[in-house]
Amino acid sequence: MKKEVSMFDRPEKLAGYDIEQYVAFCGNLSWYDFVTSIPQSVFVVTGWKSNGKENACLHSWSSFMGSGLDNFICVLGKVDKGGHMYQSLKETGVCVLNFPSKKIYDRCIKTIGNNQFETDEITASGLTAEKALKVNAPQIKECFLNIECEYLWEQELFAGSKEVVIAVRAVNISMDNEYSDQTKLGRYGKNGYLYYIDQPTNPETGEITTTINYGTVEPGEPL
Known part of the structure; x- marks a missing residue:
């Protein structure tokens, strides 16, 4: 019933x-x-703030889809227009989506508190920032999957909403060998993707x- x-x-x-x-x-x-x-899948969106400091936003409410061989799109389903993540995306046009395993989830949560404008948010949370390969953004070394993306478009959730939907397109992907092989650590199971x-x-x-x-x-x- x-x-x-x-x-x-x-x-x-x-x-x-x-x-x-x-x-x-x-x-x-x-x-x-x-x-x-x-x-919803959990990942950390990283980029540069306008002062050159690292920005890291623990994120969910998103979906991923391919469209033809050459287009892999992430729709970030809920981005606050007043946050550093939105400002960074608008200013630089790029970001990295970093997928953590449960062994570093506690450090990813710390990015929520370490979100001051003058803070290097990745480093302050006990994680390692490294340069992405194809876009001008930092990425998190400890995450098993890094998806480098470029900004495509945005749309308010509804008229007057303080939050927007943003689409980004993957331009490069790096994945840890132990996770790409499902017979080892793998993408799925207790070591793989996390869901909020x-x-x-x-x-x-x-x-x-x-x-x-x-x-x-x-x-x-x-x-």
Whole structure:
């Protein structure tokens, strides 16, 4: 049996806190983010700030798609127009998407706090910045996959939104040999791609039923 979950008929509290304050604190989310808990891949977007300092933004809410042999596109689904990441992309036209494994996830989270304009955000978080090969941007050495990208276009999520969708196109990819081989560390499983999962929430009570920080994906059996 299915029950309709209304956007507007919702509990006043989420995880014991005022629901509007809670979703704002979590990154200007929607109530439906917590109702659905749809996983999204986790990566760190890096570039240069206008003062030459490293910018690093832990990011999710994005999708990847190919279009013909020569075009691999990432649609960054939610970028704050007031953030360093947006400013860096607009000023330089390039960035790197860096995919961490769980062994460095704790350091990637530190980039959230180390986001002052005068801070080298990669270095301050205990990670190693190195020059990308094809674009003028730093990348994270410890990440097993680095996708160098150029800016294509942007669009507001809705009229007047403070956030935009941005499309970037891959121009170069570097992948650790141990991860490109699924018989070794591999891209999937406990060592591979990480997925951000909003804490699964009871839509009737607002109670968080399971606390989840990140998840991984296991390859299924052939059909």
